[in-house]
Every structure is written in structure tokens, then in C-alpha cells.
Amino acid sequence: MTVGATRPGGRTARVRAAVLRAAADALVEHGFNRLDLADVARRAEVGKTTVYRRWGTVAGLVADLLTDMAEQSLPRTDTGSLIDDLRANARLVQRTLVDPRQGALFRAVIVAATCDPRAAEALHRFYAVRIAEWAPCVEQAVRRAELPQGTDAAEVIRAVSAPLYYRLLVSGDPIDRATADRAAEAAAAAAHAGVYTLTSGPNR
Amino acid sequence: MTVGATRPGGRTARVRAAVLRAAADALVEHGFNRLDLADVARRAEVGKTTVYRRWGTVAGLVADLLTDMAEQSLPRTDTGSLIDDLRANARLVQRTLVDPRQGALFRAVIVAATCDPRAAEALHRFYAVRIAEWAPCVEQAVRRAELPQGTDAAEVIRAVSAPLYYRLLVSGDPIDRATADRAAEAAAAAAHAGVYTLTSGPNR
DNA sequence: CAGCTAAGGGAACTGGAGACCCGTTATGAC
DNA sequence: GTCATAACGGGTCTCCAGTTCCCTTAGCTG
Secondary structure, eight states: OOTTOOOOSHHHHHHHHHHHHHHHHHHHHHOSTTOOHHHHHHHHTOOHHHHHHHHOSHHHHHHHHHHHHHHSOOOOOOOSOHHHHHHHHHHHHHHHHHSHHHHHHHHHHHHHHHHOHHHHHHHHHHHHHHHHHHHHHHHHHHHTTSSOTTBOHHHHHHHHHHHHHHIIIIIOOOOOHHHHHHHHHHHHHHHHTTTTBSSSSOOO | OOTTOOOOSHHHHHHHHHHHHHHHHHHHHHOSTTOOHHHHHHHHTOOHHHHHHHHOSHHHHHHHHHHHHHHSOOOOOOOSOHHHHHHHHHHHHHHHHHSHHHHHHHHHHHHHHHHOHHHHHHHHHHHHHHHHHHHHHHHHHHHTTSSOTTBOHHHHHHHHHHHHHHIIIIIOOOOOHHHHHHHHHHHHHHHHTTTTBSSSSOOO
16 A cells, blocks of 8 residues: 555666756856756756756755755864864865865855755755764863853854855955964954853953 | 047936846845846836846846945944944944845845856955955054054954854854854954964964 | 556747847937 | 937847656566
């Protein structure tokens, strides 16, 4: 029974993988708003109809791509020093955004998120996962009494990435290693000053 | 003579103003990638052909809109205290991004910049102007010896905005007044720590 | 291994964004 | 005032993204 059950085996998964890979390629080449689902289908060697039926719109496809991206994660460093961990994180983000393929892909998915609620939700989940992954290095610094009690770990991690994304999307300034290091140092300095404590304001 | 001279008088300027206003309205309502130049023409009560001829593409229109936006500027505060100036700046940005109309417009123009080089250049000019406008309050703090010599004023101002734009575009977290104040305090703390000095790294 | 059906694929169709043509209007020079 | 022409505007055409139709293929079940 339950004849109407879904059928996730073999072909379906293969098609999804091929289409997502093709979608990433196409996003890198043309960007979000020049993306054509027929082109994605051609690259994936899959029927155009299939792409339209399963994902419907460009934004829907990007949302699925983001869900897929959230699942594959990079291990964080754990040097035992807050500033070194933050610098490692900043440099990882910097390398990602500067990389022609990855950088273009991130720009594209961020654009998609501003255009479609599903893509936005997928993007926010993606970053929530990434931030949660790196938060422990701040929590450990608090436990080591390197940072004030009650420091918002997620907020510190966000503070590291923010200047890099700001340059990528807003100001257009170059994103070099020095920028990444400065972002990490700024976040550490602000955290030390107690700016990111949850309960109260800064204790200066 | 120079009969072939351009003709910027009366009608041309009126048309430009009407089209730019209509474009902003349409961007706020539909966002960048759902924007239709024919729809803009209708709103501006202007011929569709005119819009296509003068601006060509959606991105070109947005680039011109940004040029126009860069010209009208808001006066900055000058309280005589770095943290108060930065807080005022942060709150101004916060109010702008949270405002339904302004927030949507900024999202749209940032999206446009990721899709088109001309729009990107216009956006970067826009922010260069805004940052240069607020840099003096940091320079004064340096002169008052509130901040280390050689502090990169523009970088401090960017640091104030970055967390707010990061939330708007990337993480999707709410952008409230507390966020703005924290951004200002973090930038001030990092600047005090010497993170933004041009010549060397941090002097901690 | 047989058959049921979920999922994929080819091809024709359609609607609307954007390009083009050519007549009309208003600006600026004299 | 009048004339040359830059700029506007309505109507029409084209082309392709997205939809629909219906047939084919391949996963699961027993």
C-alpha cells in the first residue's frame, strides 16, 4: 500500500545532483538574474520540463542549492587562542569570497535571497549553521576568562564576517588578507571591551 | 554653433525626474529582477521607447538612479564626541535600512550592482561619498587624541555600517537600535585598540 | 520478474519583455 | 517669430523564457 509514496531512489537523486551542480556553474557564469532554467537543464543533460516541474523558479532552485550547501561543512580550527581562531575564520571567509567561483556563487545566492522568501530562509539557515559551527571558539574564550561573561558568541562571529561581506556587496573595496585580519582583530577588541555582552551594554 | 549640442533643458530633465521617481517606486514594489521598463514608463507617464532609448536596461536605469541618490545627501552630526557621532551614524543607517521604502530600495540597488558593472560603479561611488562625508568625525577624534595617530577614518565608518548591512543582506537577523548602538561601540572599541591604524597592525 | 506508477523527456505553444520604425513635439539658436 | 533638430511617443514585430501535453523510462512492490 501507500502506492502514492515518494520515490527518492537512484535516478531522482542523480538528477538532483546533476541539476544542482549545473545550477552552481550557471550562477557563477551568468549570475542570478541572467539564469535560465533551460540552460541549467542543458548543462545537467536533463529535460527542461524536469527542472521546471521540480524546482519551478530560479529562486526555488537556488534555495535547494543552498540547502545542499549547508549540509557540506568545513571543519573549524581550534588553536586555543581567540584571536587565532577568529583570524582563521576571517581568512577562510576571505578566501571563499575572493575565489572567482565561490565568490560569484555567494553573491548569486545572496541576490536570490533578496528576491525570494524561500531562498532567503535557506540562506539564513545556511549562515545560522556556519555561525553556530564557529561559536564554540568564542565560548571557550569566555570559559578561559579571555572574554567577559555573557559574551554573545554568535554576535562575535558575525562581527568577523560583516566587514568582508560589506566590501563584497556594498562598498566594492578589495578583500585582501589584511582586511580579514583587521576584521578578526576588530571583533576581538570589541568583544574584549564587552560590546557583545548579552545582558548589558559596554562596560567601559 | 555646435548645433549638435545636447539639450538638457526643460522636458529632458522633467522626463528624467519622473522616470527616476517611477523607477524607485517600482524597485520598492517589485524588486530589481521583477522590474519591467514598460511598467516604469507607464508610472512615469512617459513613452516606453523613451525609457529604452535613454537607459537601455534595468541596470542602466538603476545606475542613473544611484547617481541621482548620491547627489542628495543628509548632513552628518558633529557632537564633539566620537562615540556619539558614530552612534548617530549607525542609527541613521539603521533607520534607513529598516524603513520599508528605503530598505527595499537599498536592497534593490545592491542587487543591481552585483549584476551590472555600471550599477556597481555607481553604488561604490555612492558609498564612497557617504563614507567621506562621515570620515571627518573620526579625523577630529584623532586630532583630539581620542584615537591613535594614523587611524584610517574611512575604515572606521565602514566598520559601523558593516554589521547592519550584513544583517540586511546575509544573516537576516533583525536590525534594531541596539544593533546599531553595538555596531558604533564595536567600531569605537576597535579604533581605540589601534586596529584601524594605516601604517602598522594593532598595537596591543 | 512482472506490473504499477512516480518521475523524466521531447516538442509544440504562448505571453510579454524588449527592439524597431517612423511620425510628433518642444527646445534652443538666430 | 521661424527653423532645424534633439528628444519623445505610439504601434508593431520578434524572440525566447516558461507552460502544457502526452509519451517514455525506471524505481519500488509483491
